[in-house]
Amino acid sequence: MEMMPVQSSNHVAAGYDVNQAIMRIEFKNGNIYEYYDVPEYIWDEYLAADSKGSYAHTNIYPPNFTQQRIA
Secondary structure (H helix, E strand, O other), X not given: OOOEEOOOOXXXXXXXXXXXXXXXXXXXXXXXXXXXXXXHHHHHHHHHOOOHHHHHHHHOOOOXXXXXXXX
């Protein structure tokens, strides 16, 4: 999955696999999490959000979508 840098106080980069509906977020502390069954519109809204962290907290982090730490 291609990761792109994002402007955020807590996120370093993010990526999205449209075929598998998996979103990945890399945090400044080095952790990387995947979020499963994420619709493409959520990815688009995340990219457009002024605050990536606030958007993720409200719309992506559990209980919204299942997550798994991968690094």
